[in-house]
Amino acid sequence: MMGAVESMRIVAMTPGYAADIVTWRYPEPYGCYDLVDADPASFLDPGSGFFALESGGELIGFRSFGADGRVPGGAYDSSALDTGGGLRPSLTGHGLGRSAIATGLEFGRLRFAPRAFRVTIASFNTRALRVVTSLGFRPVSSFAATTDGRGYQILVRDEPLSDRLRDVHPMSG
DSSP: OOSSOOOEEEEEOOHHHHHHHTTOOOOTTGGGGOOTTOOHHHHHSGGGOEEEEEETTEEEEEEEESGGGOOTTOOOOTTSEEEEEEEOGGGTTSSOHHHHHHHHHHHHHHHHOOSEEEEEEETTOHHHHHHHHHTTOEEEEEEEOTTTOOEEEEEEEEOOHHHHHHHHSOOOO
8 A cells, every 4th residue: 555654644534534444444353443333424523523644645544532432331531532543454563553643642632632631442452552651641440341341441641731721822922
């Protein structure tokens, strides 16, 4: 599909990107991340919180902000903004996850100015757990999904108040 991945950026979701994402299939045990039953139109609703992740003008993944990042069975509240996402299956396992998640966090920080970010990751997914921990997330709870009993971990990363205030109300000078 593509050679070396250039810098990543978050862009608006398009109908073509949404239609592409719902065809992605991950090898087991990562099949729990497939979006086989998703309606591509749901990715286009501004309230859904979905955005495309591009590199070199090509779709390489997606990021989401809001309730989509929650897994049934987890204990969630409004203290953090849930975020999630995925990479094109052919790009997973190649060291791109950290940049993809960091790009999403920077976008989310500037757009939503949350007090904290929260991610929910399947307990077996040691690659993703290692990446989010390296980005400053700390585990806060674990649970079994009510859908299939699979174990998940919830991790949170606090956002400094000074960064949120500076970005929302830049100082002139």
